[in-house]
Amino acid sequence: MSIVALDPTGRSGAAGGSGGPGASDPAPRTLAPRPDSLAGARLGLVVNGLGHSERFLDALAAELGDLAALDGVVKVVKAGVSVPPDPGDWSRLTEGATVAITGFGG
Amino acid sequence: MAPSEPGPAVPPTARVEWPDEEAFREDAHARGWTDGLPVVPATPDRVAACLAAAGLAPGVVLGTVPTREVTVTAEVAAANAVMAGCRPEHFPVVAAAVRAHLDEYGNCHSTTGTLSGAAHAVIVNGPVATEIGVASGAGCLGPGFRANASIGRALRLVIRNACRAVPGELDRATFSWPLRYSFCFAEDETVPGWRPLHVQRGFSPGQSAVTVHSVMRMISAWDSSSRTPEGVLDTLVAETRVHGMSGDAFLGDGINVVYVMGKEHQRFFVEAGWTKERMQEYLWPRLTAPTAGPRDRWTNLGAPANILVVAAGGAGMAETWILFPHLARAVTRPVEWGTVAP
Numbered sequence: 001m002s003i004v005a006l007d008p009t010g011r012s013g014a015a016g017g018s019g020g021p022g023a024s025d026p027a028p029r030t031l032a033p034r035p036d037s038l039a040g041a042r043l044g045l046v047v048n049g050l051g052h053s054e055r056f057l058d059a060l061a062a063e064l065g066d067l068a069a070l071d072g073v074v075k076v077v078k079a080g081v082s083v084p085p086d087p088g089d090w091s092r093l094t095e096g097a098t099v100a101i102t103g104f105g106g
Numbered sequence: 107m108a109p110s111e112p113g114p115a116v117p118p119t120a121r122v123e124w125p126d127e128e129a130f131r132e133d134a135h136a137r138g139w140t141d142g143l144p145v146v147p148a149t150p151d152r153v154a155a156c157l158a159a160a161g162l163a164p165g166v167v168l169g170t171v172p173t174r175e176v177t178v179t180a181e182v183a184a185a186n187a188v189m190a191g192c193r194p195e196h197f198p199v200v201a202a203a204v205r206a207h208l209d210e211y212g213n214c215h216s217t218t219g220t221l222s223g224a225a226h227a228v229i230v231n232g233p234v235a236t237e238i239g240v241a242s243g244a245g246c247l248g249p250g251f252r253a254n255a256s257i258g259r260a261l262r263l264v265i266r267n268a269c270r271a272v273p274g275e276l277d278r279a280t281f282s283w284p285l286r287y288s289f290c291f292a293e294d295e296t297v298p299g300w301r302p303l304h305v306q307r308g309f310s311p312g313q314s315a316v317t318v319h320s321v322m323r324m325i326s327a328w329d330s331s332s333r334t335p336e337g338v339l340d341t342l343v344a345e346t347r348v349h350g351m352s353g354d355a356f357l358g359d360g361i362n363v364v365y366v367m368g369k370e371h372q373r374f375f376v377e378a379g380w381t382k383e384r385m386q387e388y389l390w391p392r393l394t395a396p397t398a399g400p401r402d403r404w405t406n407l408g409a410p411a412n413i414l415v416v417a418a419g420g421a422g423m424a425e426t427w428i429l430f431p432h433l434a435r436a437v438t439r440p441v442e443w444g445t446v447a448p
Binding site: 001002003004005006007008009010011027079080081082083084104105 | 119120121122123124125126127129130139147148149150153173175176177178179181182185186189213215216217219221263267268270278354355356357433434
């Protein structure tokens with residue numbers, strides 16, 4: 001005898017499901033194209049505030065600066081280690097940086 | 107209680123068909139819907155029974171995870187509760203736990219994605235604990251109790267399936283740990299002179315409530331020598347300060363620590379007439395005093411009330427378990443019943 005059960009992910013478009021967006025269907029996303037070069041780029045740094053993350057990203061930016069002629073660095077240090085950057089910092093990044101680097105852990 | 111208002115329109119959860127239950131069980135593993143153990147099919151009838159028990163319409167939103175674009179409806183939570191082995195009368199507790207966890211200060215994104223592999227303790231208070239059999243006595247932190255096991259597991263399956271905390275994906279735990287299978291227990295509310303946790307947090311004794319506390323580490327403070335309240339509490343302070351607590355500006359001074367105190371420690375406080383509030387007042391200045399060295403770490407507890415003392419466990423071992431927080435506050439939510447009484 002066949003059995004019918006609910007998809008526990010909340011995604012109604014899951015394989016075998018009824019299709020269409022569900023309560024937890026994420027918005028479609030695509031990766032931004034990778035830049036061919038960092039020459040002239042404004043480098044964004046998103047520092048999570050844990051451990052030595054700021055020192056590490058500063059050193060990484062300096063290394064990248066030696067490899068390519070960057071147009072500058074936009075550094076964001078998150079106000080809280082466990083939450084995303086605040087809206088003002090997002091604006092600084094999206095409006096002022098060409099590429100951005102972040103990481104997790106500390 | 108009439109079913110809650112459905113809230114914003116949310117599409118219904120998908121139904122999937124399998125040839126038989128064995129096919130379902132195997133496919134649930136293949137789809138990544140389980141914690142590695144078998145799950146019960148969340149049939150529409152079983153899910154509906156859970157929703158009726160809590161008086162919730164399917165589309166009621168229990169919470170969201172904005173960073174993951176996740177919305178958790180009552181129906182999705184009920185599906186995971188059934189899969190975890192819950193009976194319908196367990197679901198009001200699960201729904202309250204999901205709401206607590208998905209509170210902004212429950213910080214789902216951080217506590218389920220963290221490298222540290224934090225777990226989540228579900229602490230049940232009020233009449234519901236007895237009514238549905240959530241254990242608070244001997245062995246209550248371990249296996250052997252259906253309500254404890256299935257309610258704690260239900261929250262974990264919601265975290266995995268609905269909130270997408272899958273190991274190696276959004277769950278970035280270095281080791282993770284066994285408490286992430288299930289961690290639920292009730293408070294023993296029979297200790298003379300002690301106000302239950304939910305009453306300390308603003309609920310009436312006749313109400314039932316669930317407190318969800320993120321647990322970054324859990325350590326036993328074993329002390330079979332002390333014979334006074336001060337002696338036991340000094341041991342708790344010393345054991346807590348070996349590790350300390352990390353904070354976050356986001357949480358302000360709202361972080362909590364939980365002490366699950368067993369009977370062999372409780373009795374010194376009862377004999378001396380100490381309330382929980384007196385314990386909190388004794389502990390707080392000692393826990394927050396400046397550090398005296400590398401193995402004596404500060405804790406960032408904002409007030410005595412941030413120290414949560416919970417009575418549980420059986421006789422014999424003179425210990426209290428310390429539940430250190432991850433980056434979240436302990437959040438308490440009421441248990442709300444629908445049309446089905448336990």
